[in-house]
Amino acid sequence: MAHNLAMTNGKTAMAYTGDKPWHGLGTSVANAMTSAEAIGLAGLDWGVVKQPVYFANDISKYKRIENKFATVRVDTMDPLGIVGNVYRPLQNKEAFSFFDAIVGDKLAMYHTAGALGKGERIWLLAKLPGECWITPKDNIEKFLLLTNSHDGYSSVEFMVTPIRVVCQNTLNMAFSDNSKRTKVRHTINMGMGIDEIRTQLGVVDAYFKRFEDMGRFLASKRATSEIVEQVFSDLGLSKEKAKDSTRTDNIRMDIMQLFDNGAGNRLPGVSGSCWALLNGITEYVDHKRSARGEGDEKLESRATSLLFGSGASMKQKALDSLLVIAK
Numbered sequence: 001m002a003h004n005l006a007m008t009n010g011k012t013a014m015a016y017t018g019d020k021p022w023h024g025l026g027t028s029v030a031n032a033m034t035s036a037e038a039i040g041l042a043g044l045d046w047g048v049v050k051q052p053v054y055f056a057n058d059i060s061k062y063k064r065i066e067n068k069f070a071t072v073r074v075d076t077m078d079p080l081g082i083v084g085n086v087y088r089p090l091q092n093k094e095a096f097s098f099f100d101a102i103v104g105d106k107l108a109m110y111h112t113a114g115a116l117g118k119g120e121r122i123w124l125l126a127k128l129p130g131e132c133w134i135t136p137k138d139n140i141e142k143f144l145l146l147t148n149s150h151d152g153y154s155s156v157e158f159m160v161t162p163i164r165v166v167c168q169n170t171l172n173m174a175f176s177d178n179s180k181r182t183k184v185r186h187t188i189n190m191g192m193g194i195d196e197i198r199t200q201l202g203v204v205d206a207y208f209k210r211f212e213d214m215g216r217f218l219a220s221k222r223a224t225s226e227i228v229e230q231v232f233s234d235l236g237l238s239k240e241k242a243k244d245s246t247r248t249d250n251i252r253m254d255i256m257q258l259f260d261n262g263a264g265n266r267l268p269g270v271s272g273s274c275w276a277l278l279n280g281i282t283e284y285v286d287h288k289r290s291a292r293g294e295g296d297e298k299l300e301s302r303a304t305s306l307l308f309g310s311g312a313s314m315k316q317k318a319l320d321s322l323l324v325i326a327k
Contacts, residue, residue: 035096035110042113044096044122046075048089048150053082071150078118081151090156092122095148099124111143120151125161132162132208134215135269139165142208160207167263169282171211171315214323219275221326223259228277234321235281235314251284258283274326281318285311 039045050069054062071080071089112125124146132140143161147154162171221227232238232255237248259265259280270276289311 035100038110038113038124039092039096042115044092044113044115046073046119047091047093048072048080048119049074050083050087050089071152073119073150076118080118080120081149081153083152087152089150090148092148095122095146095156096124099126099146121147121149121154123147128204130205130208131165132212132215134212134219134275135267137267138219138264138270140171140208140211140215141165142204144204160204162208162211164264164279164282166267167279167283167287169263169279169286171282214319215275218278218322218326219269219273221274222272223274223277227274227322227325228256228259230325231277231281231318231321235317254288255280255284258288274322278318278322282315285314 048071051072053065053068053070055065057063067085069083069085069087071083071087072078073080109127110124111127113123115122126144126146128142128144130142132142134140140162143163145159145161146157147159148156163169164171229238232252233241237252239245239248239252257280259277262276262280262283265271265276265279270279
């Protein structure tokens with residue numbers, strides 16, 4: 001399955017509302033989803049259990065591996081990962097109701113929900129009310145992303161995820177105190193973590209206010225050639241230090257083209273600014289940077305990178321660099 005999206009009853013485990021998400025797959029709904037609608041439409045109404053792990057110590061005998069368990073998807077019996085004694089699966093239904101409790105008062109509605117692989121990772125994206133305005137014509141929509149793994153490799157994570165409307169750039173960026181990301185381990189004390197998250201996410205509005213102020217500050221600063229070169233250097237794209245000069249030159253040219261003419265970067269108050277440079281880099285990562293695979297697999301790989309991997313890291317480095325240099 002090239003796109004690497006989980007399947008339920010022969011259907012892609014994915015649902016979305018509005019514009020098609022990064023891979024263009026899934027079930028379209030007319031309006032933003034409630035949690036109850038999303039879990040059914042996204043094909044996530046299945047559970048996970050822990051099962052003992054054994055190994056064959058000769059042709060016909062099996063021995064239990066102490067303190068090790070397989071996480072198993074109950075509807076397909078697919079093994080999803082290996083975990084220890086203290087690991088507690090967070091069921092998909094729990095995750096959705098968990099998210100309902102976090103956002104509270106039905107203010108947020110689910111926009112995208114789905115699973116990858118055989119169900120090893122699920123995600124929920126909720127749109128929050130209100131917008132940030134960097135300039136009178138350049139606005140940012142507020143999203144909150146939950147990801148949960150069933151393979152034991154990652155915690156339950158909540159990430160504040162601003163998305164620039166004009167180009168759909170995903171600006172999932174942290175400030176120096178990492179205030180945009182919260183994690184909870186899969187343990188018996190998970191409930192305590194949920195209470196902590198409720199407290200931490202009480203500052204979401206404050207985060208977006210800081211984000212809006214940051215964007216306006218960068219829009220007020222001209223991206224001089226010296227600033228551009230310093231940012232490239234901080235990103236490892238300095239011509240002098242390039243291991244592959246041809247590849248580096250191509251990346252630099254792509255970013256500069258997007259800095260000058262990327263979606264929204266010709267808007268009044270944006271053109272030529274450090275905000276335009278940041279969004280040129282972000283648009284490069286989100287929409288142009290090469291990714292592994294072909295077709296849908298390539299699109300899924302890019303989305304994973306821009307949210308969780310090297311793409312997210314590149315955008316964060318660019319933001320950090322600009323906030324220091326542009327002062």
